[in-house]
Amino acid sequence: MENYESQAYQQPTNDNGNYMVSKLPNTTGSLVLGILSIICCCSGVIGLVLGIIGLMLANKDIKLYQTNPRQYTGIETTNTARILNIIGLVISALSLIYSIYSIMAVGGWNAYYETIQESIRQAQAAQQ
Numbered sequence: 513m514e515n516y517e518s519q520a521y522q523q524p525t526n527d528n529g530n531y532m533v534s535k536l537p538n539t540t541g542s543l544v545l546g547i548l549s550i551i552c553c554c555s556g557v558i559g560l561v562l563g564i565i566g567l568m569l570a571n572k573d574i575k576l577y578q579t580n581p582r583q584y585t586g587i588e589t590t591n592t593a594r595i596l597n598i599i600g601l602v603i604s605a606l607s608l609i610y611s612i613y614s615i616m617a618v619g620g621w622n623a624y625y626e627t628i629q630e631s632i633r634q635a636q637a638a639q640q
Contacts, residue, residue: 542569549600559604570594
């Protein structure tokens with residue numbers, strides 16, 4: 513059985529013998545998810561999910577870049593995407609915590625629902 517770990521890793525090269533440089537594969541996706549997590553941060557859960565997925569993709573690209581920095585470009589964009597995802601995660605988490613606190617301050621889910629129903633009734637009465 514051959515020992516694959518002892519063999520030198522062969523870099524993909526072009527005809528000139530130079531390394532083929534490519535863009536990191538998940539940069540655009542993680543950047544878009546970071547932006548969407550900031551946009552959807554007021555919903556709490558949606559922003560959290562988008563931020564977590566985007567952060568995982570960005571971290572995957574950073575690890576890929578660290579294994580072979582000469583083969584990949586776009587690490588700056590990946591770092592930006594990572595920062596956007598972290599910001600979206602923090603804001604979404606704070607929004608979710610505030611929403612839970614607001615519901616508990618009113619008296620629980622049933623009291624919160626009754627407050628919303630009362631507001632709707634008052635709005636309908638004001639329109640008549």
